[in-house]
Amino acid sequence: MTILPNQVGMGLRAPHYQDLLSNQPDVSWLEVHSENYLDDASVQRHILRELSQHYPLSFHGVGLSLGSTDSLNLQHLKSLKELVNEFNPALLSEHLSWSSVSGRYFNDLLPIPYTKQSLQYFCQQVDQAQQFLGRQILIENPTAYLSYKDSTLTEWHFLNNLVAETGCGLLLDLNNIYVNSVNHQFEPLDYLSQINLSAVQELHLAGFTINEYDEGQILIDSHGSPVCDEVWQLFSWVRKLCSAPALIEWDSDIPDIEVLLAEVDKAKSVQERTQNRTGALENV
Numbered sequence: 492m493t494i495l496p497n498q499v500g501m502g503l504r505a506p507h508y509q510d511l512l513s514n515q516p517d518v519s520w521l522e523v524h525s526e527n528y529l530d531d532a533s534v535q536r537h538i539l540r541e542l543s544q545h546y547p548l549s550f551h552g553v554g555l556s557l558g559s560t561d562s563l564n565l566q567h568l569k570s571l572k573e574l575v576n577e578f579n580p581a582l583l584s585e586h587l588s589w590s591s592v593s594g595r596y597f598n599d600l601l602p603i604p605y606t607k608q609s610l611q612y613f614c615q616q617v618d619q620a621q622q623f624l625g626r627q628i629l630i631e632n633p634t635a636y637l638s639y640k641d642s643t644l645t646e647w648h649f650l651n652n653l654v655a656e657t658g659c660g661l662l663l664d665l666n667n668i669y670v671n672s673v674n675h676q677f678e679p680l681d682y683l684s685q686i687n688l689s690a691v692q693e694l695h696l697a698g699f700t701i702n703e704y705d706e707g708q709i710l711i712d713s714h715g716s717p718v719c720d721e722v723w724q725l726f727s728w729v730r731k732l733c734s735a736p737a738l739i740e741w742d743s744d745i746p747d748i749e750v751l752l753a754e755v756d757k758a759k760s761v762q763e764r765t766q767n768r769t770g771a772l773e774n775v
Contacts, residue, residue: 493547495520495581495736499758501751502740508538510748520547522738526554529570549582557616558589558603568623582693584629584662602635605644610652617657629692631662634670634712647685654690664695665725670710679725688733696726697740715743717754723761730765
Protein backbone atom coordinates (compact mmCIF):
# COMPACT_ATOMS: atom_id res chain seq x y z
CA MET A 492 0.00 0.00 0.00
CA THR A 493 1.31 3.44 -0.90
CA ILE A 494 1.29 6.24 1.66
CA LEU A 495 0.04 9.71 0.79
CA PRO A 496 2.42 12.54 1.61
CA ASN A 497 0.96 15.08 4.03
CA GLN A 498 0.78 17.52 1.16
CA VAL A 499 -1.82 18.83 -1.30
CA GLY A 500 -3.41 16.66 -3.98
CA MET A 501 -5.91 17.19 -6.78
CA GLY A 502 -9.02 15.35 -7.90
CA LEU A 503 -8.47 13.38 -11.12
CA ARG A 504 -10.94 14.48 -13.83
CA ALA A 505 -11.12 13.41 -17.48
CA PRO A 506 -10.39 16.87 -19.00
CA HIS A 507 -6.97 16.79 -17.32
CA TYR A 508 -5.88 13.29 -18.35
CA GLN A 509 -3.64 14.49 -21.17
CA ASP A 510 -1.98 17.24 -19.14
CA LEU A 511 -1.21 14.83 -16.33
CA LEU A 512 0.09 12.12 -18.66
CA SER A 513 2.20 14.44 -20.81
CA ASN A 514 3.46 17.03 -18.36
CA GLN A 515 3.26 15.34 -14.95
CA PRO A 516 2.68 18.61 -13.07
CA ASP A 517 3.86 19.01 -9.50
CA VAL A 518 0.90 17.52 -7.63
CA SER A 519 1.68 15.36 -4.61
CA TRP A 520 -1.17 12.86 -5.17
CA LEU A 521 -4.46 12.27 -6.99
CA GLU A 522 -7.91 11.38 -5.70
CA VAL A 523 -9.99 9.13 -7.95
CA HIS A 524 -13.76 8.66 -8.03
CA SER A 525 -13.84 4.87 -7.76
CA GLU A 526 -17.01 4.31 -9.80
CA ASN A 527 -15.41 5.85 -12.91
CA TYR A 528 -12.81 3.07 -13.05
CA LEU A 529 -14.65 -0.14 -12.17
CA ASP A 530 -14.59 -1.49 -15.75
CA ASP A 531 -11.33 -3.43 -16.04
CA ALA A 532 -11.21 -3.05 -19.84
CA SER A 533 -12.09 0.65 -20.04
CA VAL A 534 -9.88 3.41 -21.40
CA GLN A 535 -10.24 5.15 -18.03
CA ARG A 536 -8.80 2.13 -16.21
CA HIS A 537 -5.87 2.04 -18.65
CA ILE A 538 -5.18 5.74 -18.07
CA LEU A 539 -5.33 5.20 -14.32
CA ARG A 540 -2.72 2.46 -14.64
CA GLU A 541 -0.44 4.93 -16.41
CA LEU A 542 -0.98 7.70 -13.88
CA SER A 543 -0.51 5.36 -10.92
CA GLN A 544 3.12 4.99 -12.00
CA HIS A 545 3.67 8.67 -11.23
CA TYR A 546 1.21 9.66 -8.50
CA PRO A 547 0.03 8.09 -5.23
CA LEU A 548 -3.73 7.51 -5.27
CA SER A 549 -6.70 7.89 -2.95
CA PHE A 550 -10.02 6.28 -3.98
CA HIS A 551 -13.24 8.15 -3.19
CA GLY A 552 -16.58 6.37 -3.67
CA VAL A 553 -20.12 7.61 -4.13
CA GLY A 554 -21.99 4.36 -4.78
CA LEU A 555 -22.00 2.16 -1.66
CA SER A 556 -25.06 3.93 -0.19
CA LEU A 557 -24.03 2.93 3.31
CA GLY A 558 -26.96 4.72 4.92
CA SER A 559 -29.63 3.00 2.84
CA THR A 560 -31.92 0.39 4.37
CA ASP A 561 -31.07 -1.75 1.34
CA SER A 562 -28.49 -4.45 1.87
CA LEU A 563 -25.06 -3.54 0.54
CA ASN A 564 -24.73 -4.17 -3.19
CA LEU A 565 -22.39 -7.16 -3.29
CA GLN A 566 -21.67 -6.81 -7.00
CA HIS A 567 -20.59 -3.23 -6.47
CA LEU A 568 -18.44 -4.31 -3.53
CA LYS A 569 -16.84 -7.05 -5.64
CA SER A 570 -16.00 -4.61 -8.43
CA LEU A 571 -14.63 -2.12 -5.94
CA LYS A 572 -12.52 -4.79 -4.26
CA GLU A 573 -11.03 -5.81 -7.62
CA LEU A 574 -10.14 -2.17 -8.30
CA VAL A 575 -8.65 -1.71 -4.84
CA ASN A 576 -6.67 -4.95 -5.07
CA GLU A 577 -5.13 -3.88 -8.38
CA PHE A 578 -4.11 -0.36 -7.38
CA ASN A 579 -3.78 -0.68 -3.60
CA PRO A 580 -4.58 3.00 -2.98
CA ALA A 581 -3.30 4.77 0.09
CA LEU A 582 -6.83 5.66 1.21
CA LEU A 583 -10.36 4.50 0.44
CA SER A 584 -13.36 6.64 1.35
CA GLU A 585 -17.14 6.89 1.15
CA HIS A 586 -19.91 9.19 2.41
CA LEU A 587 -22.15 9.50 5.44
CA SER A 588 -25.25 9.31 3.25
CA TRP A 589 -27.68 7.10 1.34
CA SER A 590 -28.58 7.04 -2.36
CA SER A 591 -30.72 3.97 -3.05
CA VAL A 592 -34.13 2.49 -2.24
CA SER A 593 -35.14 -1.03 -3.27
CA GLY A 594 -32.25 -1.22 -5.70
CA ARG A 595 -33.03 2.08 -7.39
CA TYR A 596 -30.24 4.63 -7.24
CA PHE A 597 -30.49 8.42 -7.11
CA ASN A 598 -27.88 10.77 -8.52
CA ASP A 599 -27.42 12.37 -5.12
CA LEU A 600 -25.96 11.80 -1.67
CA LEU A 601 -28.85 12.15 0.77
CA PRO A 602 -28.57 12.82 4.53
CA ILE A 603 -29.51 10.39 7.27
CA PRO A 604 -31.09 11.15 10.67
CA TYR A 605 -28.61 11.25 13.52
CA THR A 606 -30.06 8.90 16.14
CA LYS A 607 -28.72 6.02 18.21
CA GLN A 608 -30.63 3.60 15.99
CA SER A 609 -29.25 5.00 12.74
CA LEU A 610 -25.77 5.07 14.26
CA GLN A 611 -26.00 1.38 15.14
CA TYR A 612 -27.21 0.55 11.64
CA PHE A 613 -24.55 2.65 9.91
CA CYS A 614 -21.88 0.99 12.05
CA GLN A 615 -23.09 -2.41 10.85
CA GLN A 616 -22.90 -1.26 7.23
CA VAL A 617 -19.39 0.12 7.65
CA ASP A 618 -18.26 -3.03 9.46
CA GLN A 619 -19.59 -5.18 6.63
CA ALA A 620 -17.94 -3.05 3.96
CA GLN A 621 -14.58 -2.99 5.75
CA GLN A 622 -14.68 -6.74 6.34
CA PHE A 623 -15.52 -7.44 2.69
CA LEU A 624 -12.87 -5.07 1.34
CA GLY A 625 -10.28 -6.20 3.86
CA ARG A 626 -9.25 -2.69 4.81
CA GLN A 627 -10.25 0.48 6.60
CA ILE A 628 -12.47 3.01 4.89
CA LEU A 629 -12.84 6.71 5.62
CA ILE A 630 -16.26 8.32 5.98
CA GLU A 631 -16.84 11.87 4.73
CA ASN A 632 -19.06 14.40 6.48
CA PRO A 633 -21.88 15.37 4.08
CA THR A 634 -23.64 18.50 2.96
CA ALA A 635 -27.32 18.47 3.91
CA TYR A 636 -30.10 20.73 2.69
CA LEU A 637 -32.54 19.45 5.30
CA SER A 638 -32.41 18.16 8.85
CA TYR A 639 -34.54 15.59 10.64
CA LYS A 640 -36.72 16.43 13.62
CA ASP A 641 -35.97 12.96 14.99
CA SER A 642 -32.21 13.57 15.17
CA THR A 643 -30.89 13.40 18.72
CA LEU A 644 -27.14 13.53 18.01
CA THR A 645 -24.97 16.19 16.45
CA GLU A 646 -23.12 15.21 13.30
CA TRP A 647 -19.77 15.30 15.07
CA HIS A 648 -21.02 13.06 17.87
CA PHE A 649 -22.34 10.65 15.25
CA LEU A 650 -19.01 10.55 13.42
CA ASN A 651 -16.93 10.31 16.58
CA ASN A 652 -19.00 7.35 17.76
CA LEU A 653 -18.79 5.76 14.31
CA VAL A 654 -14.99 5.90 14.50
CA ALA A 655 -14.96 4.44 18.00
CA GLU A 656 -17.31 1.56 17.12
CA THR A 657 -15.95 0.53 13.70
CA GLY A 658 -12.34 1.66 13.54
CA CYS A 659 -13.06 3.61 10.36
CA GLY A 660 -11.29 6.88 9.64
CA LEU A 661 -12.66 10.27 8.67
CA LEU A 662 -12.45 12.35 5.53
CA LEU A 663 -13.14 15.90 6.69
CA ASP A 664 -14.63 18.17 4.02
CA LEU A 665 -14.16 21.75 5.18
CA ASN A 666 -16.35 23.20 2.44
CA ASN A 667 -19.20 20.92 3.54
CA ILE A 668 -18.86 22.16 7.10
CA TYR A 669 -18.91 25.78 5.98
CA VAL A 670 -21.88 25.31 3.62
CA ASN A 671 -23.85 23.54 6.36
CA SER A 672 -22.91 26.18 8.92
CA VAL A 673 -24.41 28.92 6.76
CA ASN A 674 -27.49 26.97 5.70
CA HIS A 675 -28.23 25.59 9.18
CA GLN A 676 -26.84 28.51 11.17
CA PHE A 677 -24.14 27.11 13.40
CA GLU A 678 -20.55 28.08 14.11
CA PRO A 679 -18.08 25.98 12.05
CA LEU A 680 -15.39 26.20 14.73
CA ASP A 681 -17.79 24.56 17.18
CA TYR A 682 -17.88 21.60 14.80
CA LEU A 683 -14.12 21.53 14.30
CA SER A 684 -13.49 21.81 18.03
CA GLN A 685 -15.64 18.72 18.71
CA ILE A 686 -14.79 16.38 15.82
CA ASN A 687 -12.09 13.77 16.47
CA LEU A 688 -9.29 15.30 14.40
CA SER A 689 -6.97 12.41 15.28
CA ALA A 690 -9.22 10.18 13.11
CA VAL A 691 -9.02 12.50 10.09
CA GLN A 692 -6.82 11.04 7.35
CA GLU A 693 -7.83 13.29 4.43
CA LEU A 694 -9.13 16.85 4.04
CA HIS A 695 -11.25 18.25 1.20
CA LEU A 696 -11.25 21.84 -0.03
CA ALA A 697 -13.76 22.98 -2.64
CA GLY A 698 -16.01 25.81 -3.77
CA PHE A 699 -19.76 26.40 -3.66
CA THR A 700 -22.44 28.38 -5.47
CA ILE A 701 -25.23 30.52 -4.02
CA ASN A 702 -28.86 30.00 -5.03
CA GLU A 703 -31.13 33.00 -4.44
CA TYR A 704 -34.81 32.55 -3.49
CA ASP A 705 -37.56 34.87 -2.28
CA GLU A 706 -37.09 33.44 1.21
CA GLY A 707 -33.32 33.95 1.15
CA GLN A 708 -30.22 32.25 -0.18
CA ILE A 709 -28.86 28.71 0.06
CA LEU A 710 -25.26 27.66 -0.42
CA ILE A 711 -24.87 24.66 -2.76
CA ASP A 712 -21.87 22.34 -2.55
CA SER A 713 -21.26 22.49 -6.30
CA HIS A 714 -17.48 21.96 -6.47
CA GLY A 715 -17.49 24.37 -9.40
CA SER A 716 -15.58 27.41 -8.16
CA PRO A 717 -12.44 28.38 -6.22
CA VAL A 718 -12.18 27.78 -2.48
CA CYS A 719 -13.67 30.76 -0.60
CA ASP A 720 -11.79 32.84 1.97
CA GLU A 721 -13.80 31.43 4.88
CA VAL A 722 -12.87 27.84 3.97
CA TRP A 723 -9.21 28.83 3.60
CA GLN A 724 -9.43 30.19 7.14
CA LEU A 725 -10.91 26.92 8.38
CA PHE A 726 -8.07 25.07 6.64
CA SER A 727 -5.56 27.34 8.35
CA TRP A 728 -7.15 26.58 11.74
CA VAL A 729 -7.33 22.82 11.16
CA ARG A 730 -3.79 22.66 9.82
CA LYS A 731 -2.43 23.63 13.22
CA LEU A 732 -3.97 20.47 14.69
CA CYS A 733 -4.18 17.97 11.81
CA SER A 734 -1.51 17.07 9.26
CA ALA A 735 -3.72 14.90 7.01
CA PRO A 736 -3.23 15.22 3.23
CA ALA A 737 -5.47 17.90 1.70
CA LEU A 738 -7.27 17.79 -1.65
CA ILE A 739 -8.53 20.42 -4.09
CA GLU A 740 -11.91 19.24 -5.48
CA TRP A 741 -13.43 20.65 -8.68
CA ASP A 742 -16.23 18.57 -10.23
CA SER A 743 -18.43 20.93 -12.28
CA ASP A 744 -17.58 23.66 -14.81
CA ILE A 745 -14.11 22.14 -14.79
CA PRO A 746 -11.48 24.72 -15.83
CA ASP A 747 -8.04 24.30 -17.35
CA ILE A 748 -5.63 22.41 -15.16
CA GLU A 749 -3.68 25.62 -14.48
CA VAL A 750 -6.61 26.92 -12.42
CA LEU A 751 -6.56 23.84 -10.20
CA LEU A 752 -2.79 23.96 -9.89
CA ALA A 753 -3.11 27.55 -8.69
CA GLU A 754 -5.53 26.35 -6.00
CA VAL A 755 -3.07 23.60 -5.07
CA ASP A 756 -0.32 26.23 -4.75
CA LYS A 757 -2.52 28.39 -2.54
CA ALA A 758 -3.25 25.42 -0.28
CA LYS A 759 0.49 24.75 -0.06
CA SER A 760 1.07 28.37 0.89
CA VAL A 761 -1.58 28.30 3.62
CA GLN A 762 -0.16 25.03 4.90
CA GLU A 763 3.38 26.39 5.05
CA ARG A 764 2.26 29.46 7.00
CA THR A 765 0.18 27.62 9.54
CA GLN A 766 1.77 24.25 10.21
CA ASN A 767 3.22 23.91 13.68
CA ARG A 768 1.55 27.11 14.86
CA THR A 769 -1.19 27.70 17.39
CA GLY A 770 -3.58 30.55 17.94
CA ALA A 771 -6.54 32.29 16.40
CA LEU A 772 -7.66 32.28 12.79
CA GLU A 773 -5.44 34.30 10.52
CA ASN A 774 -6.43 36.01 7.28
CA VAL A 775 -5.30 34.26 4.10
